[in-house]
Amino acid sequence: MSSVSIDPTQPVNTNAIISFVAGILGWTLLPLIGTVVAICYGRAALTEIRASHGAMQGEKLARIGLWLGWAHVAVLALVLIAAPIMTRPITVQLPGTAALQTFSHAVNSPGAQA
Incomplete structure (x- = not known):
């Protein structure tokens, strides 16, 4: 297990803290706003931390916030792509019929045979 040394004289970048908290909120209470x-x-924090040349801390917080945000975007994209595919009606060809009927119609019609 690695230990992280925290120097109390170095300030933690505020944008890194905001990114981390917003990344968690993006997965819980504020999905869209928190993610953005x-x-x-997170990007702003990493830029500021690099420009400080070691005078500021918080790179790990910024990276975690950034990863949480982008992971949420990826999951949202997959859901938006998969939702129309998953909700399409299933079509089946019943024995003795030439036309395709939707599965829900075949199950709900009283005279349908399996």
Whole structure:
């Protein structure tokens, strides 16, 4: 297990903290807003931390917030792609019929045979 040394004289970047908290909120209470804030503030925090040349801490917080934000975007994209595919009606050809009928119609019609 690695230990992380925290220097109390180095300030933690505020944008990194905001990104981390927003990344968690993006998965829980504020899905859209939290995700956007996590990504934007995470990028800003990493830029500021790199520009400080070691005078600021919080790179791990910023990276975690950034990853949480982008992971949420990826999951949302997969859901938006998969939802129309998963909700399409299933079509089956019943024995003795030439036309395709939707599965829900075949199950719900009283004279249908399996």
